Amino acid sequence: MTASSSNLPNPPGPPTPSTTPAPPVAVRTPIWPMYRAMVGIGLACGILIVLAFQWTKPIIARNRAAALNKAIFHVLPAAKSSLTFRLEASGSFAVLSGKAEGEKVVYAGYDADGKLVGFAIQAQGMGYQDVIGVLYAYSPEQDAVTGFRVLESRETPGLGDKIDVDPGFLANFERLTVELTADLAAIVHPIESVKHGEKTQPWQIDAITGATVSSVAVAKILRESTAFWAPKLRPHLDDFRQGR
Amino acid sequence: MTSASDSLPTATDDFLKGLWRENPVLVQVLGTCPTLAVSNSVRNALAMGLATLFVLIASNAAIAALRKFIPSQVRMASYILVIATFVSIVDYAIQAISLDVHKALGAFIPLIVVNCIILGRAEAFASKNTVGRSLLDGAGMGLGFCLTLLLLGSVREILGSGSLLGIELFGPSYQDWVIMVLPSGGFFTFGFWLLFFNWWKKRRLGRAGRVAALTGAA
Numbered sequence: 001m002t003a004s005s006s007n008l009p010n011p012p013g014p015p016t017p018s019t020t021p022a023p024p025v026a027v028r029t030p031i032w033p034m035y036r037a038m039v040g041i042g043l044a045c046g047i048l049i050v051l052a053f054q055w056t057k058p059i060i061a062r063n064r065a066a067a068l069n070k071a072i073f074h075v076l077p078a079a080k081s082s083l084t085f086r087l088e089a090s091g092s093f094a095v096l097s098g099k100a101e102g103e104k105v106v107y108a109g110y111d112a113d114g115k116l117v118g119f120a121i122q123a124q125g126m127g128y129q130d131v132i133g134v135l136y137a138y139s140p141e142q143d144a145v146t147g148f149r150v151l152e153s154r155e156t157p158g159l160g161d162k163i164d165v166d167p168g169f170l171a172n173f174e175r176l177t178v179e180l181t182a183d184l185a186a187i188v189h190p191i192e193s194v195k196h197g198e199k200t201q202p203w204q205i206d207a208i209t210g211a212t213v214s215s216v217a218v219a220k221i222l223r224e225s226t227a228f229w230a231p232k233l234r235p236h237l238d239d240f241r242q243g244r
Numbered sequence: 245m246t247s248a249s250d251s252l253p254t255a256t257d258d259f260l261k262g263l264w265r266e267n268p269v270l271v272q273v274l275g276t277c278p279t280l281a282v283s284n285s286v287r288n289a290l291a292m293g294l295a296t297l298f299v300l301i302a303s304n305a306a307i308a309a310l311r312k313f314i315p316s317q318v319r320m321a322s323y324i325l326v327i328a329t330f331v332s333i334v335d336y337a338i339q340a341i342s343l344d345v346h347k348a349l350g351a352f353i354p355l356i357v358v359n360c361i362i363l364g365r366a367e368a369f370a371s372k373n374t375v376g377r378s379l380l381d382g383a384g385m386g387l388g389f390c391l392t393l394l395l396l397g398s399v400r401e402i403l404g405s406g407s408l409l410g411i412e413l414f415g416p417s418y419q420d421w422v423i424m425v426l427p428s429g430g431f432f433t434f435g436f437w438l439l440f441f442n443w444w445k446k447r448r449l450g451r452a453g454r455v456a457a458l459t460g461a462a
Contacts, residue, residue, distance in 0.1 A: 030315065033315045034315050034317055034318045036313075037310075037313055037314045037315055037318055037322055038318050038321060038322065040313070041310070041314075041322050041325050041326065042325060045325050045326065045328070045329035048329050048333065049329055049332045049333065052332065052333040052336045052337070053332075053336055055336075056336040056337065056339060056340040059340040060336070060339045060340055060343075063339070063340070063342075063343045064343065067343050150347075152347065153347075159425065159426070209422065210422055210425075210426065
């Protein structure tokens with residue numbers, strides 16, 4: 001890039017005559033205009049993309065934060081305020097102020113009296129064609145997932161993207177049980193996905209017809225995330241009560 | 245392609261030919277991949293059509309402006325660079341304007357780069373014509389693409405989901421034809437529209453031919 005761009009200020013004249021006598025077969029291929037066009041367009045396009053990226057980056061970050069905030073109160077409708085908690089190395093939780101990026105965090109929701117109503121937890125996993133990012137609500141009182149929202153997905157439009165809108169599918173998450181064993185170490189019945197219309201147990205997800213892969217992916221994301229978080233959150237609920 | 249329009253191309257001609265006479269999808273049968281992929285609902289079709297329209301106008305104008313600067317040996321690589329740049333900018337702009345729209349469109353935006361309508365117009369029109377005419381050509385072709393997507397999208401959404409623009413049409417008793425929102429439904433609908441337009445075109449040509457014969461005889 002640097003070598004060819006340093007050629008740029010040269011007038012178009014000199015390089016062309018010096019290169020044309022060299023090949024034995026006289027194929028008139030002017031090298032300089034090709035260089036000039038490719039390097040020039042490449043540079044201009046690169047600068048344009050960087051400018052667009054730089055200019056939109058803070059706006060996009062703001063939109064993302066607003067969308068996450070909105071999603072937290074969407075999955076925890078009873079919550080009036082929320083706090084971000086970080087999982088410490090000791091297994092306890094502490095309030096995190098500042099950036100949540102790259103940290104293991106949960107969002108605790110509180111009602112008007114400051115009582116803990118539940119947790120909003122971000123999780124992601126592979127979907128049909130790209131990563132699906134979701135936010136779900138976990139209620140330690142009910143031992144259940146009580147809300148669900150897709151934050152980002154590139155699932156097939158009209159099929160897989162129904163995981164965020166299909167009323168029948170979303171009904172799964174009104175109360176999807178993740179009951180813990182007596183020692184609070186593991187989940188008794190891990191969340192699983194079953195064929196549409198075959199849901200019999202409260203820990204099963206009724207899949208969407210024509211979007212089996214996406215439904216199974218959602219079940220896997222929730223299964224893995226709840227298996228990680230529920231046994232960590234349940235013994236430490238006091239950390240969150242003290243937060244207020 | 246009639247000889248009359250070749251010898252005397254007007255501004256309206258540059259614009260209107262993309263809508264009907266040289267419609268990119270129904271007549272040139274280009275860009276069928278995005279057409280089939282995103283026409284399963286009206287909202288998707290409209291958003292994809294508008295994003296493509298913008299990229300087509302911008303890339304046509306840029307390529308027409310640069311047409312004397314780009315040697316023919318590297319023209320394809322240059323066109324792809326220009327088109328990919330505009331697509332990236334559209335991607336960032338949509339994210340900045342509304343994350344919800346981006347959520348709905350995320351999967352399609354990269355598809356615009358490989359939409360052969362855009363490369364086709366760059367090669368067939370913008371590389372040989374002025375910026376003004378290329379702008380009109382891009383707008384016409386883009387709108388033609390948009391309209392075709394809407395034609396397919398409305399049929400597929402009405403039959404496949406029983407709704408139009410997300411508004412329920414037939415009530416809860418309607419049994420969705422799930423196949424219409426699946427890829428195979430796209431092929432059925434596309435085939436149906438192609439058949440219809442070819443039949444209509446033939447009928448019009450036949451009528452015009454008879455009129456010409458009559459007036460010629462008289």
